[in-house]
Amino acid sequence: MSPTVAQRPYSASAACYGVLLVSFSKHSHQRNFVPLYLRHPHIRVVGVTDDVDVSPQQRAVNVQWANDLDVPYVEGVERGLELDDVDIVSIGCEIERRAAVAELAALAGKHLWIDKFLGATVAECDSVVAAVVDAGVSAIVPSYAYGELVRRSRKVLDDGQLGELLGVHVDIMFSKGWPRPIPEGDRDRPFLPPGRWKFPDIKRELLTVGAYAIGLIQACCGPIRQVYGHAGAFFFPEHAALGAEDFGTLTMVDDGGRTASLCAGRIGVATDAMGGPSRAWLVGTEGSALVDVRQPAIHAMVRRQIVEADYAPTADDPMQWASGPPLLGAPIRPDAGLAEGLEDLVNAIDEGRSPHYSVRQARDNMEILIAGYRSIVGGTPVALPLSV
Amino acid sequence: MKKQSALLLAAPSQERLVAAISRRLSVAGVIGLGGASRFRSLALPVFADIDSALAQVRPDVVCFLAPSSRMGDLLRQAVKSALPVLSAGPPDLPARAWRALSSQIQLSGPPLVWGRRFAHSDAHRRMMELRQQPAVGDPVYLRCVGGGDGGLLSTWWSLCEMVEQAVELLGADPVRLHVSAKSARRRCNAVASVVMANRSSAQLVAIPSGFPCGGDLTLLCTGGLLTSDAAFGVAVGDRSVRSPDYWLATPDLAPESEWLADFAGHCARADDPPRTPLSAYPAQRALLVALRSALRRGEVVEARAV
Numbered sequence: 156m157s158p159t160v161a162q163r164p165y166s167a168s169a170a171c172y173g174v175l176l177v178s179f180s181k182h183s184h185q186r187n188f189v190p191l192y193l194r195h196p197h198i199r200v201v202g203v204t205d206d207v208d209v210s211p212q213q214r215a216v217n218v219q220w221a222n223d224l225d226v227p228y229v230e231g232v233e234r235g236l237e238l239d240d241v242d243i244v245s246i247g248c249e250i251e252r253r254a255a256v257a258e259l260a261a262l263a264g265k266h267l268w269i270d271k272f273l274g275a276t277v278a279e280c281d282s283v284v285a286a287v288v289d290a291g292v293s294a295i296v297p298s299y300a301y302g303e304l305v306r307r308s309r310k311v312l313d314d315g316q317l318g319e320l321l322g323v324h325v326d327i328m329f330s331k332g333w334p335r336p337i338p339e340g341d342r343d344r345p346f347l348p349p350g351r352w353k354f355p356d357i358k359r360e361l362l363t364v365g366a367y368a369i370g371l372i373q374a375c376c377g378p379i380r381q382v383y384g385h386a387g388a389f390f391f392p393e394h395a396a397l398g399a400e401d402f403g404t405l406t407m408v409d410d411g412g413r414t415a416s417l418c419a420g421r422i423g424v425a426t427d428a429m430g431g432p433s434r435a436w437l438v439g440t441e442g443s444a445l446v447d448v449r450q451p452a453i454h455a456m457v458r459r460q461i462v463e464a465d466y467a468p469t470a471d472d473p474m475q476w477a478s479g480p481p482l483l484g485a486p487i488r489p490d491a492g493l494a495e496g497l498e499d500l501v502n503a504i505d506e507g508r509s510p511h512y513s514v515r516q517a518r519d520n521m522e523i524l525i526a527g528y529r530s531i532v533g534g535t536p537v538a539l540p541l542s543v
Numbered sequence: 544m545k546k547q548s549a550l551l552l553a554a555p556s557q558e559r560l561v562a563a564i565s566r567r568l569s570v571a572g573v574i575g576l577g578g579a580s581r582f583r584s585l586a587l588p589v590f591a592d593i594d595s596a597l598a599q600v601r602p603d604v605v606c607f608l609a610p611s612s613r614m615g616d617l618l619r620q621a622v623k624s625a626l627p628v629l630s631a632g633p634p635d636l637p638a639r640a641w642r643a644l645s646s647q648i649q650l651s652g653p654p655l656v657w658g659r660r661f662a663h664s665d666a667h668r669r670m671m672e673l674r675q676q677p678a679v680g681d682p683v684y685l686r687c688v689g690g691g692d693g694g695l696l697s698t699w700w701s702l703c704e705m706v707e708q709a710v711e712l713l714g715a716d717p718v719r720l721h722v723s724a725k726s727a728r729r730r731c732n733a734v735a736s737v738v739m740a741n742r743s744s745a746q747l748v749a750i751p752s753g754f755p756c757g758g759d760l761t762l763l764c765t766g767g768l769l770t771s772d773a774a775f776g777v778a779v780g781d782r783s784v785r786s787p788d789y790w791l792a793t794p795d796l797a798p799e800s801e802w803l804a805d806f807a808g809h810c811a812r813a814d815d816p817p818r819t820p821l822s823a824y825p826a827q828r829a830l831l832v833a834l835r836s837a838l839r840r841g842e843v844v845e846a847r848a849v
Binding site: 318319321322324326328330334342380381382383385387389390402404406407408411412413414416418422425426427432436438439440441442443445534535536 | 681683684686688719721723724725726727728730731732733734736738742744746748750751752754759761763765766767768770841842843845
């Protein structure tokens, strides 16, 4: 749990932004953001906070992080916002609480770093967007638009070699978790509609993983106007028992008639040498390109690693939300998406602008996903924008 | 046994394919889409249609490698001449014309077989072998990408073939099929989203490219992930597409030569070739109707009669 890199000494001569960390919920990636903050020359962590009524377990986790970072832990987000030198709020609580925290922080004039989803519903996302616009702060959702898949795809498109874009087809899967047989009685449960996202032992994987693919599709296509979805539980009895999905697909068309498709899910350890496919076909009138961020790669077949493998996810992270299995190699170009996102946020604050992937894009991302879920429930395509 | 002779219908972009086929069996000539002038480098006679070809050559079988708006007429010529026909895809015929042709074939006509090139593909066979391993588990999802010349009928053929391939790889029939597509400058990209009877699903993408049909396969099962990158590389001896001055030399994995040779062999032995059940046609025609609708409306459209 401890950060591996100590905070850089604060330099009074450099422009420096203080970051308040809101919650280290296991449903967020706050722990992955901390090293980025510690490494950035213009960022320093100034405190950790969370709601007063979080569970004792969550409070203990938050306090431990505060101690390790040598910053105060403040009970209550409103009080946390009153700390000196808070410029940015890094929101890492569950989806259901994010909108309220984001609005509070924006109202207090703080810039926002929001872990993935703005809120649990489109209406909550709209509230966050309105709050950010009213406050005139910079707000970023960094996970979807700064990574290697988007960067490389944009370069292909910007080079012009594909001609006019006709379609984008994306496959992103996480080779995580330990699949087990699904009881027969749970195979055909009615599909769980969208709206509840937090569960103690599962995530909605079309949402969790599919959001990345939608970020790419947003970067390539126009606004999505129709979505058709299919999903189910194939790998994990925990998902099946709730009628939730561990794998799903979406097919979409944008306002220019371009077609897009994605598959997304958590598919279990040891199904891909490098942690799961992450690739996209970009199809144009003059050519088609396959962008595969796992290539080129160094492939590592190490005898002892393979024949002596006695691997299982840890008991405290069975779905591997915060960890991953050993890999048999690595892409030559590492994915520096979050660092790129942090740089964009810092520059946006410096320049008084919105980051390139801000709350409006994240709001649209969520709307596409919710439309997809509604399509899965109804079995028919769903038009966008949604009637909220 | 005498080497079987085939009359091919091909598009100009398929010259290399025609040359590969001619190394496996005798090619009597080519019905060239777009006219003889577009096949100058082909050392084979080029004809306008079957009747004019039959005035000069006597093939044992006819093979449609590419779709044509004249396919109905060409099929009638073949049936009239008692020539077995192998086609990479189904004919685009109005209902009455289809009923007339299928009745003729069922009564006494020569074999008419379409699709299933993938069944002669090493990549598909290897995928099927690996899929049978118990540890691979149950099928969940198939992503298949295949090419064509970008035209509407070529896109349709590509989707039809990939649906057939999905049935084999996922081990179930489709129960729902939706199509979305976009076309510009006569180049079409389409995706068929298929739900199968065993809960698995497929997303089948037709791209306007020389990419082989089913050239990119990703098969997800409960026990693992099978992927094929067989389409990437340059076949040994093929000098025409290498660029720049280094390449990955691969075997020629195009299935058409074996596919046609197998059909021709069955016809020569007068034993039953693997037949496309004529009952498959309505569902495939429904896919074409949905594809046209998806292009016209810019929407995701369900293919009825699946």
